[in-house]
Amino acid sequence: MAGIKHLVMAKFKEGAPVEQLVLDLKKLASEMDIVKSFEWGEDVMKDERYNHGFTHVFILTFDSAEDVAEYMKHPGHVEYGKKFRAGVEKILAVDFPVVVEKTAIA
């Protein structure tokens, strides 16, 4: 689907509760209808020339920029954001309206 993606990359602190943070985000995403998809993954290329230290990618998809704004200010997200930021050494975030150039149905 197209829409707008909220992409977050993280480098977690040593000992951060990564599994719990993923579970909590999964719960938050599942509870909010405006979150159309939630995908994440851990970098396996691990090429230090290119990953800038980031190890994890989280991608949430919304229908509109207004829905992203609603998500950002939602109390559940604000609370989650505090826990997430406490666990990260480094964070990257961008929002981009998705241009789909090729898609294959699996």
Next chain:
Amino acid sequence: MAGIKHLVMAKFKEGAPVEQLVLDLKKLASEMDIVKSFEWGEDVMKDERYNHGFTHVFILTFDSAEDVAEYMKHPGHVEYGKKFRAGVEKILAVDFPVVVEKTAIA
């Protein structure tokens, strides 16, 4: 779809032929059956605390890490990579097997 995503972020040099680079990547993706999807977009949040200067996101999806490797060494990609790198001031790249936690059919 799940699979493995090859995610590239870029900060382009002033005057770089961004539109042409996107068109060329679209052509390459369309010609290679192992590229299952190609999406891209330009950051609209533009929050300098979080974007690390990156403005564009490109995401290609493959079925397997072997297919990503085949893509990386494909002559068309090697040639494209030279042109792309010549146009960027800064580049980020990671590969991550996708964990789909929530998906909604549009």
